[in-house]
Amino acid sequence: MRIYQEADYTAMSRRAANLISAEVVRKPDCVLGLATGSTPVGTYKQLRVWNRRGDFSFKEVRSVNLDEYRGLAPTHDQSYRYFMQANFFDHIDIRPENTHVPDGLAADTDVECARYDELIRSLGYADLQLLGLGRNGHIGFNEPCGRFVKETHVVDLTQSTIDANARFFASAGDVPRQALTMGVGCIMAARRILLIASGEDKADAVYNAFCGPIDPHCPASILQLHNDVILVGDKAALSKLTANKEVSVCK
Ligand code: F6R
Numbered sequence: 001m002r003i004y005q006e007a008d009y010t011a012m013s014r015r016a017a018n019l020i021s022a023e024v025v026r027k028p029d030c031v032l033g034l035a036t037g038s039t040p041v042g043t044y045k046q047l048r049v050w051n052r053r054g055d056f057s058f059k060e061v062r063s064v065n066l067d068e069y070r071g072l073a074p075t076h077d078q079s080y081r082y083f084m085q086a087n088f089f090d091h092i093d094i095r096p097e098n099t100h101v102p103d104g105l106a107a108d109t110d111v112e113c114a115r116y117d118e119l120i121r122s123l124g125y126a127d128l129q130l131l132g133l134g135r136n137g138h139i140g141f142n143e144p145c146g147r148f149v150k151e152t153h154v155v156d157l158t159q160s161t162i163d164a165n166a167r168f169f170a171s172a173g174d175v176p177r178q179a180l181t182m183g184v185g186c187i188m189a190a191r192r193i194l195l196i197a198s199g200e201d202k203a204d205a206v207y208n209a210f211c212g213p214i215d216p217h218c219p220a221s222i223l224q225l226h227n228d229v230i231l232v233g234d235k236a237a238l239s240k241l242t243a244n245k246e247v248s249v250c251k
Pocket of ligand 1: 034035036037038039040066067131132133134135138139140141
C-alpha cells in the first residue's frame with residue numbers, strides 16, 4: 001500500500017486528482033470506478049479544471065459508480081446520479097452513455113443488481129476505483145455486518161450512515177433507508193484502488209481499516225488483501241494511522 005499524507009483537504013484533492021488523471025493519460029479508455037459524498041468533491045473540481053484546460057480528455061473513459069439510494073430518481077437532487085452530473089459529468093467531456101450509476105428506481109432490485117454486476121464485468125472491471133470511507137468503515141454502501149457481500153446488493157443503511165448523510169436532506173427522516181451498492185467483489189476486482197479520507201472524524205475508520213483485523217464489521221479492512229491500494233488523506237484523517245510506527249508514508 002502507498003500512503004500519501006497531505007496537509008489539508010485541498011492538497012488531498014489535488015493529489016487524488018493527479019493520480020486519477022495519470023490513469024486517464026496512461027489509458028484514455030480506462031474504466032473509472034467513482035464515488036460520491038463530500039470527500040471527492042474537491043477531487044472532481046480539480047479534474048474539471050484540468051480537463052477544461054485541455055490537459056487530458058475523458059472522451060473514451062467509461063465510469064461505474066459505487067452506489068445509489070433506493071427510491072430516488074436520477075433527477076432528485078440528493079440522488080447520486082444527480083450528484084455526479086452536478087459535480088463532475090456535466091463539466092467534463094465524458095460521453096453520457098459511458099457513465100453508469102445503479103438505477104435507484106428499478107422495480108426489481110435483484111434484476112438491477114445482477115445487471116450492474118454484469119455491466120462491470122463486461123467492461124473488464126475498474127482500472128482505478130475511487131473510494132471514500134464511512135465513519136463506520138463502510139466502502140460504497142457496504143455497511144458493517146457479519147460477512148463481506150461480494151455482489152451488487154440492496155443494503156439497509158445503518159443509523160450511523162443515515163445520521164452522517166442527514167446533512168444533505170431536510171431532515172434525517174428524509175434520508176432513504178436503503179441503497180443499491182456495488183459489493184466488495186467488484187471493488188476488489190479493480191486493478192488499483194484509491195481511497196481518500198479527510199478530517200479527524202475519519203481517523204478511527206482509517207486506522208481500523210488498515211491496522212485492524214480483516215473483519216466485515218469494518219468493511220474497508222478487506223482492502224488489506226488488495227495488492228495495489230493508494231491511501232490519500234489529510235493529516236487529520238491519517239493522524240491515528242501514522243502514529244503507528246510501522247506505517248510509512250510516501251515522501
Ligand atoms: C458514496 C460512498 C460512501 C462515501 C462515504 C463517505 O458513493 O461510496 O462510501 O464515500 O459515506 O462519505 P463522505 O465523503 O461524505 O464522508
